[in-house]
Amino acid sequence: MEIWFLGTGAGRPMKHRNVTSIALRLPDPDCSLWMFDAGEGTQHQLMHTPLKLNKLEALFVTHLHGDHTYGIPGLLSTRSYVGGNGPLQLFGPPGIREMIETALTLSSTRIDYEITYHEVSEGIVYKTERYTVEALPLEHRVPCFGYRITECESPGKLNVERLRQLGVPAGPLFGRIKKGEDITLPDGTLVRAADAAGKPQCGRIITIAGDTKPCDNALRLAQNADLLVHEATFAAGQEEKAHLYGHSTTVEAATTARNANAKKLIMTHFSTRFVDEDLAGLEEEARTIFPESYAAHDLYHIEIPRPKE
Template identity: 90%
Template structure:
């Protein structure tokens, strides 16, 4: 599982920093792409990465401010041109469908695939065989949500040597055991999956907070997460200004991560007042509170490893 920061700025694009968008590349066997927000120019940023827009399966929008949404119509249109014709799931606050369909209709944009719109509410909003996505409302100037992605636990590695000793033939039975199913051999021998597989591998949890002031729901999203992505629009000491506009500081993002027992924090959504040379200082502010903090820059990407239970 790999996370990419396609844009890390707030408000408007800068020469060296685009507005907000995050991409999550899922591992085998899915190999699909999920995106979170798509500010103006997001499809241009995608062209600078190995990510394939045709693999886009779901788009989650935190809120309807332009620096998080103005790139969506172009992104959806280009997806058709690059062979993305499978259905797309699109999640967002009330108004997301009207916003996107108005832009597509008035521009006479034709898509070669179906969009299923989901107006987001608090709770579980999406489930697949391997992932569950929950949404919680945050505190911003307009309705805004954060998302928590939880991966299912997977079975440990099969002990092939032991299975052979027990007389289990390779083939479909191996597959059933790998899925956690106990089996009975023709001679009546019961093979328990737990006895012939290694330690289960815990599912990963990623929390992505939209624009927000510090609030209880941000902490709930981040609880015990492997990775918390949190906005840090302002620097330490600028709390009053941050809260006035519904935002957080570096120190507040780090405090949320620490108090929620998250394993890692990546900050994004930096004000245009900060240039790239300022990121190191912003990072240090957060690390004073939560040592495993980092400040993302455009096209920064990192693996989110699984941990064996």
């Protein structure tokens, strides 16, 4: 599982920093792409990565401000041209469907695939065989949501040699045992999954907070997360200005991570007042509260490992 920051700026693009968009590449067997927000120029940013737009399966929008949404119509249009003909799930606050369909209709944009719109509210908004996505409202100037992605635990590694000793033939029975099922062989031998498969692997938890000032729901979404992505529009000491516009500072993002018992914090959505040379200082501010704090820059990406027991 890999996360990419396609844009890390707030409000408007800068020469070396685009507006907000995040991509989450899922591991085997899905290998699909989920995106969170798509500000202006997002599809241009994708061209500088190995990510493939035709793999885009779901787009989650935190809120309708332009720096998080103006790139969506172009992104959806280009998806048709690069072989992305499978259905797309599109999530966002009330108004997301009207916003996107109006842009596509008035521009006579042809979409060759089905878009299913989900106007989200509090609770579980999406569930697949391997993932659950929960949304909670945050505190911003317009309706805004944060998302918590929880990966299901996966079966432990099979002890193939042990299965052979027990006389289990390779094939479907291996699969059933890997899923945790006990089986009975034709000779009556009971083979317990616990005796032949390792302990299930815990799933990962990724929290992506939209624009927000500090609030209880951000803390709830981030609880025990392996990775918290949180806006840090302003620096320490600028709390009054941050809250006036519905934003957070570096130390407030770090405080949320610490109080939620998250494992790692990546800050993004930096004000245009900060240039790239300022990021190290912003990172250090956060680390006074939460040592595992990092400031993202455009095209920054990391692997998200499975949690260790």
